[in-house]
Amino acid sequence: MIDNLNHIRDMIDRHGQGEVTLIAVTKYQTIEDTNAIIELGVKDIGESRAQDLEQKLPDISPEARIHFIGHLQRNKVKDIIRHVTLIHSVDSFRLARQIDRLARENELVMDILVQVNIAHEDAKWGFDEDELDQVLQDIAELPNVRIQGLMMMAPMVEDPEEVRGYFRKMKELFDYYADLNYNNVYMKYLSMGMTNDYKIALEEGSNMIRIGTALFQ
Numbered sequence: 001m002i003d004n005l006n007h008i009r010d011m012i013d014r015h016g017q018g019e020v021t022l023i024a025v026t027k028y029q030t031i032e033d034t035n036a037i038i039e040l041g042v043k044d045i046g047e048s049r050a051q052d053l054e055q056k057l058p059d060i061s062p063e064a065r066i067h068f069i070g071h072l073q074r075n076k077v078k079d080i081i082r083h084v085t086l087i088h089s090v091d092s093f094r095l096a097r098q099i100d101r102l103a104r105e106n107e108l109v110m111d112i113l114v115q116v117n118i119a120h121e122d123a124k125w126g127f128d129e130d131e132l133d134q135v136l137q138d139i140a141e142l143p144n145v146r147i148q149g150l151m152m153m154a155p156m157v158e159d160p161e162e163v164r165g166y167f168r169k170m171k172e173l174f175d176y177y178a179d180l181n182y183n184n185v186y187m188k189y190l191s192m193g194m195t196n197d198y199k200i201a202l203e204e205g206s207n208m209i210r211i212g213t214a215l216f217q
């Protein structure tokens, strides 16, 4: 685990375009390994299933910042909202509205990212880029959510060079909306890059990578 971590940190130093947050994706890890990586200094952890997260919650180190990165069903929002730092995977307006409602009930403002289906894959969640402008404006009206950036998952390919264009497109969208500067829309985090493609994602300007396999294998 420590060797893997050192390697990833070195890759961030060499290929990152500035400050980068490493999220350790702990979705398949035991509570022991989850807490071990936090102990090693990776305080940001990613979970993708509400049920698994709920089971781990009582035992996760209080130092952790928990990121929700998987598809989130509206009826699960209530179970996680008090415990997570950032929800990366907002993929419908109805989900955003439910997060807003529950955030208000819990007297908090929830930071979210809007997921973009940049490669128009049928099997992936997220908005098409041509829906993005309207959806950002609609979500921005919700007082108890705060859009902090964009998230994407690249198609699975043998050679990650094949998806460089998608990362580049995401960075262009990110910069475009940063410049537009809509009220209540902050382009702080661009969450992209996983085990297979994070080097390319870093080169193209990702500032938040989500790594499971390369860290824990």
Ligand SMILES: *Cc1c(COP(=O)(O)O)cnc(C)c1O
Residues within 6 Å of the ligand: 025, 027, 048, 069, 070, 153, 194, 195, 196, 210, 211, 212, 213, 214
């Ligand atoms: C599982 C998962 C990851 C990490 O995947 P690895 O290939 O194991 O690094 C990142 N992001 C999301 C949304 C995931 O579900």
